[in-house]
Amino acid sequence: MSRADLVVVANRLPVDRVVSEGGESWRRSPGGLVTALEPVMRKPDRAWVGWAGQPDLDIAPFDFEGARLVPVALSASEIEQYYEGFANGTIWPLYHDVIAAPLYKRRWWEVYVQVNRRFAQAAADVVEQGGVVWVQDYQLQLVPKMLRELRPDITIGYFHHIPFPAYGLYSQLPWRRQVLEGLLGADVIGFQRQADAGNFQRSVRRVLRYTTRSSEVVVPSAEGEPRVAIAKAYPISIDADAFIRLAQDPDVQARATEIREQLGSPKTILLGVDRLDYTKGIRHRLKAFGELLEDGRLSVGDATLVQVASPSRQRVDAYAELRDEIELTVGRINGDYDTMHHTAIRYLHQGFPREEMVALYLAADVMLVTALRDGMNLVAKEYVASRIDNSGVLLLSEFAGAADELTSALLVNPHDIDGMKDLIMRAVEMSPGEQSRRMRALRRRVLDHDVEDWSQDFLTDIEKVRRVRRGA
Numbered sequence: 076m077s078r079a080d081l082v083v084v085a086n087r088l089p090v091d092r093v094v095s096e097g098g099e100s101w102r103r104s105p106g107g108l109v110t111a112l113e114p115v116m117r118k119p120d121r122a123w124v125g126w127a128g129q130p131d132l133d134i135a136p137f138d139f140e141g142a143r144l145v146p147v148a149l150s151a152s153e154i155e156q157y158y159e160g161f162a163n164g165t166i167w168p169l170y171h172d173v174i175a176a177p178l179y180k181r182r183w184w185e186v187y188v189q190v191n192r193r194f195a196q197a198a199a200d201v202v203e204q205g206g207v208v209w210v211q212d213y214q215l216q217l218v219p220k221m222l223r224e225l226r227p228d229i230t231i232g233y234f235h236h237i238p239f240p241a242y243g244l245y246s247q248l249p250w251r252r253q254v255l256e257g258l259l260g261a262d263v264i265g266f267q268r269q270a271d272a273g274n275f276q277r278s279v280r281r282v283l284r285y286t287t288r289s290s291e292v293v294v295p296s297a298e299g300e301p302r303v304a305i306a307k308a309y310p311i312s313i314d315a316d317a318f319i320r321l322a323q324d325p326d327v328q329a330r331a332t333e334i335r336e337q338l339g340s341p342k343t344i345l346l347g348v349d350r351l352d353y354t355k356g357i358r359h360r361l362k363a364f365g366e367l368l369e370d371g372r373l374s375v376g377d378a379t380l381v382q383v384a385s386p387s388r389q390r391v392d393a394y395a396e397l398r399d400e401i402e403l404t405v406g407r408i409n410g411d412y413d414t415m416h417h418t419a420i421r422y423l424h425q426g427f428p429r430e431e432m433v434a435l436y437l438a439a440d441v442m443l444v445t446a447l448r449d450g451m452n453l454v455a456k457e458y459v460a461s462r463i464d465n466s467g468v469l470l471l472s473e474f475a476g477a478a479d480e481l482t483s484a485l486l487v488n489p490h491d492i493d494g495m496k497d498l499i500m501r502a503v504e505m506s507p508g509e510q511s512r513r514m515r516a517l518r519r520r521v522l523d524h525d526v527e528d529w530s531q532d533f534l535t536d537i538e539k540v541r542r543v544r545r546g547a
């Protein structure tokens with residue numbers, strides 16, 4: 076098998092398997108991670124190691140759009156215990172401030188170790204001598220250390236897409252030491268916000284007793300000289316130009332007009348776009364909107380909320396319960412307030428292609444991002460990039476990573492329902508002048524720092540380490 080100079084390792088491959096009468100084919104998957112790494116993968120000599128998204132698929136490496144894809148096979152029980160279990164039933168809720176209760180199951184941990192080892196081995200087999208492996212996200216926190224043991228010649232990066240919790244929460248994890256050691260196998264460890272990097276460093280000091288200074292962690296080595304790992308923030312972004320191009324497309328603009336008409340031409344369209352996840356604050360948002368209707372501060376003729384909630388992790392109990400709760404709430408609010416012409420909430424438990432999403436962004440006067448905790452939240456950046464005429468209002472949770480950058484949004488504490496109601500009214504009533512002033516500042520930030528800058532910043536730091544190692 077040919078080897079690659081840069082290998083991305085992520086839980087999922089960047090493609091979805093499509094089986095039709097004509098046989099098996101692969102289609103590029105829509106997610107943010109795939110878009111984020113697109114500029115990196117476009118270059119020659121790249122490989123991507125990941126799971127093909129279905130159980131027991133034992134597929135040989137293959138080429139897709141110029142890159143080598145290396146599938147990692149997972150059995151149904153590994154998916155249950157590594158992905159649904161440890162990744163999404165333990166780490167995900169713990170790292171999102173225990174919004175849902177994390178479960179600490181020893182069997183899940185064992186399978187997480189076993190699966191991380193498989194990913195590490197697959198990456199070790201495909202990276203060339205002195206190459207780079209870039210590990211993505213919380214599903215694979217042990218891979219950096221495992222890789223370093225397998226391939227001491229390579230340079231290793233890790234990017235953490237979700238929050239890293241405060242030590243008081245992190246310390247609950249029965250395997251807190253192993254996870255930190257796993258991450259510290261990397262030469263560069265990237266986080267979304269400075270606060271995440273700070274939380275990580277504090278845990279490293281408290282649990283491992285290692286020294287940290289500024290963005291450096293001193294990692295002792297049994298063989299001799301200690302090593303320095305970089306741990307700092309590299310806020311991820313979007314391909315802003317791609318959103319601008321779509322927003323300028325007359326077909327997309329016509330679709331936005333059509334959406335407004337199909338909703339009964341309300342004065343204001345409010346929009347929420349999320350994976351159906353308890354971290355996203357969808358229930359809090361529905362509560363605030365429902366109360367505004369109840370209080371008579373809004374009516375269905377004035378305002379419709381479009382809520383796109385794309386299906387996610389449906390076999391994990393907390394997600395199935397959340398879906399039931401949300402659908403009950405939507406049904407109640409619509410039952411109480413819908414008329415023959417207008418609906419209170421147009422709820423869509425579906426995913427949509429990017430064209431349709433941009434049409435929705437163009438149709439929406441107010442974008443509601445009310446996450447209780449979120450690593451970054453790229454929807455906020457997508458909305459801003461799409462508002463090419465500088466109109467529209469972004470209401471953004473203080474607890475989303477994007478709030479560090481998008482300071483001209485209306486920042487909201489989603490736990491404060493009365494505060495959120497007042498801010499929704501402020502957004503609905505905001506003058507065109509204020510909208511434009513705020514939106515210009517927001518767009519400047521998103522356009523100045525797009526996803527290509529993100530990957531370049533990270534890989535530049537990786538290259539510095541690689542050069543020093545080569546010199547040594």
Ligand code: F6P
Pocket residue numbers: 086087106108212213236237387388450
């Ligand atoms: O950003 C968090 C994340 O888990 C990514 O790693 C992943 O690409 C995305 O959310 C979707 O999650 P899942 O792969 O569990 O559907």
